[in-house]
Amino acid sequence: MSPAEPGPDRVLPVTRVVALVIVPFLVAAAFLLFVFPARTGELFAWAIAPPVSAYMLGSAYVGGIWFFLGVAVxxxxxxxxxxxxxxxxxxxxxxxxxxLHLDRFSQNLSFSTWIVLYATTPFAVAWLWWMQRRSDDGRLDVPDSRVPRPVRGVMLAVGAASLVTGAVMFLAPSLVIPFWAWELTPLTAQVLGAVLSLPGIVAIGFLRDDRWSSFRILFQAQLVSLVAIICSLIAGRDALLWDRLATPAFLALIAVAFIGYATLTAGMEIRIRRSVKNV
Structure with a gap:
């Protein structure tokens, strides 16, 4: 059996179904956050201000759409x-x-959907991962390539910076709010902290797996999300507080992350194509 064909290392049908169920909710949420940021209290689960905070959450959902579509196919x-x-x-x-902040949420259909989704999704996804954790046979795809150790080290450093920032924002929002690049509430600080955790947790995967095929879809999703974040920061630039040190620091982190992900993605794809030509 070819390594590229379904076998021990396969996505189970139930995993595909859950991914397809999640995607429409991500699409709807991203649409509301990007198109109606000033009406989130009415149309979304809670009132989010300034709009750049809504855009940031929407950017995470855009990356999630790409990822879960990848899971499905x-x-x-x-x-x-x-x-x-x-x-x-x-x-x-x-x-x-x-x-922790139930009093901030709107009593509407969006909140009912929100609470049901987040009361089930982390457990459902964890259960799917647990079921599939031994599915990986460790083989390379055809074609595929190993990510060089120095490159993995750089990506781990970028991911660690994002993860530490996100953890501080989530665990101690009151420490971050006075210094952040735009106005935050404890709720939006924790939500943004959860968003920033995503690339950090993904990067940890490099500690046990160096196959580019293990990260291609994830890095594509991260790039889509980063492009959305950059557009969000441009669209919401009026809310940026340039007298705060966190503003240039955060913008630099986003720029470094985008350059890093784009460079690695392009470099690995070129490397694979060259290896195929040399066969």
Missing amino acids: TKRWHRVAPGFPAVVVFAGGLLVATL
Whole structure:
């Protein structure tokens, strides 16, 4: 059996179904956050201000759409496996933030949908990962390539910076709010912290797996999300507080992350194509 065909390393039908169920909710949420940021209190689960905070959450959903569509169509489990722990941490963080700030949420259909989704998604995704955790046979795709150790080290450093920033924002929002690049509430600080955890948890996957095929879909999703974040920062630039040190620091982190992800993605794809030509 070819390594590229379904076998031990396969995505189970139930995993595909859950991914397809999640996608429409992500699409709807991203649409509301990007198109109606000033009406989030009415149309979304809670009133989010300034709009740049709504855009940032929407950017995470845009990346999630790409990822879960990848889960639904890919043949091999290892191609999406490193993304599942990141989704569990992100969704679990939003559930905790919701329970800590229930008084901030609107009593509408969007909130009912929100609470049901985040009360179930982290557990459902964790269960799917647990079921599939031994599916990976460790083989390379055809074609595929190993990510060089120095490159993995750089990506781990970028991911660690994002993860530490996100953890501080989530665990101690009151420490971050006075210094952040725009005005935050404890709830939006924790939500943004959960968003920033995503690339950090993904990067941890490099500690045990160096196959580019394990990260191609994830890095594509991260690039889509980063492009959305950059557009969000441009659209919401009026809310940026340039007298705060966190503003240039955060913008630099986003720029470095985008350059890093784009360079690695392009470099690995070129490397694979060259290896195919040399066969």
